[in-house]
Amino acid sequence: MSSTATTTRERVPSALRERLSDAVSQLAAAGALIVIFIFLSIVSPAFLTANNLFNVGVQISVTAIIAVGMTMVIITAGIDLSVGSVAALSGVAGALTMVNMGFPTILGILAGVVIGAVAGAVNGFWVTVADLPPFIATLGMLTAAQGLVFVISNGVAVFGAPSSFRLLGQGAVGPVPIPIIALIVVALAGYFVLSRTKLGRYSYAIGSNPEAARLSGIPVKRYLMIVYIISGALAGFGGMIAASQVNSGQPNYGIGLELYVIASAVIGGASLFGGRGTVAGTLIGAFLIALIQDGSVLLGINTFYQQIIIGIVVWLAVYWDQLRRKKLQAESE
Amino acid sequence: MSSPETRSSQTEEPIVRLRNVSKEFPGVLAVDGVNLEIKPGEVHVIAGENGAGKSTLMKLLSQVERPTSGEIWISGEKARFHGPRHAQALGVAMVYQEFALAPDLSVAENLFLGREPARAGLVNRREERNRARELLERVGLDINPNRLVSSLTVAEQQRVEIAKALAIQAKILILDEPTATLAEKEIESLFEVIRDLKSHGIAILYISHRLDEIFRIADRVTVMRDGRIVDTLPVGELDEDKLVRMMVGRDIENLYPKAEAEIGDVVLRVEGITRGDVLKDCSFEVRAGEILGFAGLVGAGRTELARAVFGADPIDSGRIELDGREIRIKSPQAAIDAGIGYLTEDRKGEGLALQLGVDKNITLATLPAWAGLVNLKAERETAQHRSDQLNIRTPSIRRRVQMLSGGNQQKVVVAKWLETNAKVLFFDEPARGIDVGAKAEMFSLIGDLAKEGRAIVLISSYLPELLNMCDRILVMHEGQVAGVLSREEFSEERIVALATGAKEAAA
Numbered sequence: 001m002s003s004t005a006t007t008t009r010e011r012v013p014s015a016l017r018e019r020l021s022d023a024v025s026q027l028a029a030a031g032a033l034i035v036i037f038i039f040l041s042i043v044s045p046a047f048l049t050a051n052n053l054f055n056v057g058v059q060i061s062v063t064a065i066i067a068v069g070m071t072m073v074i075i076t077a078g079i080d081l082s083v084g085s086v087a088a089l090s091g092v093a094g095a096l097t098m099v100n101m102g103f104p105t106i107l108g109i110l111a112g113v114v115i116g117a118v119a120g121a122v123n124g125f126w127v128t129v130a131d132l133p134p135f136i137a138t139l140g141m142l143t144a145a146q147g148l149v150f151v152i153s154n155g156v157a158v159f160g161a162p163s164s165f166r167l168l169g170q171g172a173v174g175p176v177p178i179p180i181i182a183l184i185v186v187a188l189a190g191y192f193v194l195s196r197t198k199l200g201r202y203s204y205a206i207g208s209n210p211e212a213a214r215l216s217g218i219p220v221k222r223y224l225m226i227v228y229i230i231s232g233a234l235a236g237f238g239g240m241i242a243a244s245q246v247n248s249g250q251p252n253y254g255i256g257l258e259l260y261v262i263a264s265a266v267i268g269g270a271s272l273f274g275g276r277g278t279v280a281g282t283l284i285g286a287f288l289i290a291l292i293q294d295g296s297v298l299l300g301i302n303t304f305y306q307q308i309i310i311g312i313v314v315w316l317a318v319y320w321d322q323l324r325r326k327k328l329q330a331e332s333e
Numbered sequence: 334m335s336s337p338e339t340r341s342s343q344t345e346e347p348i349v350r351l352r353n354v355s356k357e358f359p360g361v362l363a364v365d366g367v368n369l370e371i372k373p374g375e376v377h378v379i380a381g382e383n384g385a386g387k388s389t390l391m392k393l394l395s396q397v398e399r400p401t402s403g404e405i406w407i408s409g410e411k412a413r414f415h416g417p418r419h420a421q422a423l424g425v426a427m428v429y430q431e432f433a434l435a436p437d438l439s440v441a442e443n444l445f446l447g448r449e450p451a452r453a454g455l456v457n458r459r460e461e462r463n464r465a466r467e468l469l470e471r472v473g474l475d476i477n478p479n480r481l482v483s484s485l486t487v488a489e490q491q492r493v494e495i496a497k498a499l500a501i502q503a504k505i506l507i508l509d510e511p512t513a514t515l516a517e518k519e520i521e522s523l524f525e526v527i528r529d530l531k532s533h534g535i536a537i538l539y540i541s542h543r544l545d546e547i548f549r550i551a552d553r554v555t556v557m558r559d560g561r562i563v564d565t566l567p568v569g570e571l572d573e574d575k576l577v578r579m580m581v582g583r584d585i586e587n588l589y590p591k592a593e594a595e596i597g598d599v600v601l602r603v604e605g606i607t608r609g610d611v612l613k614d615c616s617f618e619v620r621a622g623e624i625l626g627f628a629g630l631v632g633a634g635r636t637e638l639a640r641a642v643f644g645a646d647p648i649d650s651g652r653i654e655l656d657g658r659e660i661r662i663k664s665p666q667a668a669i670d671a672g673i674g675y676l677t678e679d680r681k682g683e684g685l686a687l688q689l690g691v692d693k694n695i696t697l698a699t700l701p702a703w704a705g706l707v708n709l710k711a712e713r714e715t716a717q718h719r720s721d722q723l724n725i726r727t728p729s730i731r732r733r734v735q736m737l738s739g740g741n742q743q744k745v746v747v748a749k750w751l752e753t754n755a756k757v758l759f760f761d762e763p764a765r766g767i768d769v770g771a772k773a774e775m776f777s778l779i780g781d782l783a784k785e786g787r788a789i790v791l792i793s794s795y796l797p798e799l800l801n802m803c804d805r806i807l808v809m810h811e812g813q814v815a816g817v818l819s820r821e822e823f824s825e826e827r828i829v830a831l832a833t834g835a836k837e838a839a840a
Binding site for chain 2: 205215275
């Protein structure tokens with residue numbers, strides 16, 4: 001029984017330190033983000049203009065929106081490889097509802113989201129009911145959804161959606177492009193869900209230890225199902241924005257998109273072993289990728305090089321995170 | 334016992350000599366100026382509480398960690414640090430608590446992993462098998478060396494680990510809490526193997542928490558506390574009280590403070606639970622304020638019975654009554670709602686979300702929420718309250734449970750279940766892997782819970798725990814309830830007889 005004074009004195013610095021060390025994992029990526037931002041501001045006069053910055057935001061919005069859902073999936077120790085082809089499926093099928101079935105714009109967009117959610121539910125079915133590893137379950141969906149897109153579109157882009165459909169990807173409220181607003185809304189919702197709701201809390205618990213979660217009375221399968229549905233729905237929403245940006249449902253859209261989405265989450269500190277990850281971190285990861293892409297264009301660097309740079313960033317971010325965790329572990333022993 | 338090597342004289346050159354060895358981690362001096370000599374053919378126990386520095390000391394010896402300062406001499410030569418493989422070459426073998434076996438390889442393949450008998454890169458499988466047989470025989474294991482390690486029991490896997498040490502012709506074998514997962518019968522047979530190795534001049538360095546074992550197997554005992562050696566004594570100069578005092582650095586009055594509780598009505602009645610071959614027609618009841626023990630060998634079905642009642646595994650048939658009303662339990666969730674709690678034996682694997690904070694683990698089963706929204710303030714208050722109540726030693730309730738000691742982790746699990754207001758609590762090996770001081774605290778807590786009128790089921794492989802804490806003991810044997818003993822009938826012999834299925838036990 002030490003005196004209260006000592007306990008409080010012990011408590012404050014340690015708690016603060018732990019909070020900081022949690023934040024620092026994001027600061028590594030955030031630090032890189034700031035450095036690149038300043039660097040680009042200095043070397044390229046075209047960079048620090050409202051026009052270019054909005055452009056960067058629009059460019060990355062689809063990836064970042066889908067990455068919010070991916071973050072949740074990764075926190076549960078899962079993975080969703082199907083987001084790219086589900087985005088394409090939603091874009092094409094959503095466009096078809098407007099073109100062929102005469103859905104009004106809002107309903108057409110909603111249809112795209114619902115189709116994504118259904119694809120997510122199928123993923124969830126294989127993961128929870130059939131107990132397949134998420135990698136396999138969503139790999140199946142990656143292929144199946146891609147095939148389905150070509151079946152329903154005959155491999156041809158779907159044009160002819162109402163002109164109001166363009167607003168979603170190309171419109172703006174005042175100076176702010178709608179995709180950026182959509183991203184802000186999705187990110188805030190994601191942050192809220194992860195930090196304030198049962199769904200969020202249980203996602204962390206399931207990712208950290210599924211058996212402990214089950215034995216604590218958490219309906220693990222139900223929550224996993226919800227998480228995959230959310231990931232699918234956000235992939236669908238992202239697919240609709242992408243379709244709106246090019247005025248058409250493109251069957252070839254989204255190939256390889258899942259890799260950028262996963263990279264965003266991982267650079268932002270999400271652990272593929274589950275239990276760790278935040279929306280803020282994922283956004284930092286997504287914008288880091290976006291700045292590398294934008295900077296390469298501004299500086300006239302070959303696209304292939306930017307892919308190499310992004311790969312290196314993934315390595316360094318995760319390596320750094322691992323070092324930090326090992327250090328924490330050594331201290332606890 | 335009469336082989337020529339049997340008598341290794343105590344004056345012989347020590348196999349291992351540590352001179353002023355220290356190991357510093359950032360901010361912690363884990364091992365502090367240790368001097369120690371291990372002689373051939375002795376069983377040398379290192380005792381001490383968690384965090385005393387035992388494990389670090391072993392890692393220094395097996396060259397997993399590099400000492401910050403000091404010298405390690407092995408077989409009269411000063412050892413240079415070159416990693417664990419080098420230590421093995423010098424004859425230092427280590428058997429960890431978590432075995433380092435490849436589960437999908439055969440026993441023979443595991444025994445010679447990295448040093449396969451081979452010519453021109455081709456493994457000579459026949460020789461591998463034959464040599465494996467010899468080694469297995471020496472550790473008293475009669476199994477086919479072609480079997481996959483994953484098909485072996487924990488006790489058998491441990492023998493394979495020891496055989497692996499023999500395969501590299503170890504001069505010193507380090508065993509880290511080797512009995513933690515063994516039942517009594519397996520422990521005795523392990524001790525036989527240890528005595529045999531000892532008679533061949535192999536030194537055994539034995540880390541243990543269990544006091545009774547120390548007196549059964551040790552020649553000399555070194556007690557560590559706070560990274561330093563308190564003393565090294567021949568076991569004859571020690572008794573249990575003295576040992577505990579040296580380990581804890583203070584007096585512990587009673588390891589098993591059994592509070593006298595008033596025993597009330599039957600709270601939980603279980604009838605005819607059957608699950609495949611694992612559980613056969615198991616029935617028992619437990620009353621308010623009562624502590625019912627589950628005794629039996631590992632694999633007898635004690636954990637399985639608890640899990641069945643808790644809804645963690647599906648059952649084929651059986652009835653469960655709570656407060657006289659039949660209830661259907663199909664999931665842990667249903668059990669928790671009904672008022673049953675289960676503290677798993679594998680704390681880290683099944684009890685805790687290690688990456689989450691103390692607070693989030695405490696509220697895991699009872700998250701205060703409305704319409705899916707977590708009430709963060711209520712959660713913080715709940716966690717702080719339980720943390721203070723159980724005296725969980727953590728600098729902050731936000732700290733990840735990963736960073737806490739075993740005893741404090743266990744308290745976090747208890748706090749979680751207290752929060753559910755369970756009427757019946759199953760404690761599955763609650764004292765495993767926690768140190769002496771924390772054990773006394775844990776048992777005192779269990780006693781208090783009974784006193785509050787909760788019905789307690791205590792599962793333990795360590796008989797003194799059951800004999801001291803329980804009002805009645807249920808003994809299981811091969812999935813069946815072999816008998817229930819009341820306090821007047823308690824005796825180790827009786828329990829062992831029932832647990833091993835001896836016929837005369839029934840009388």
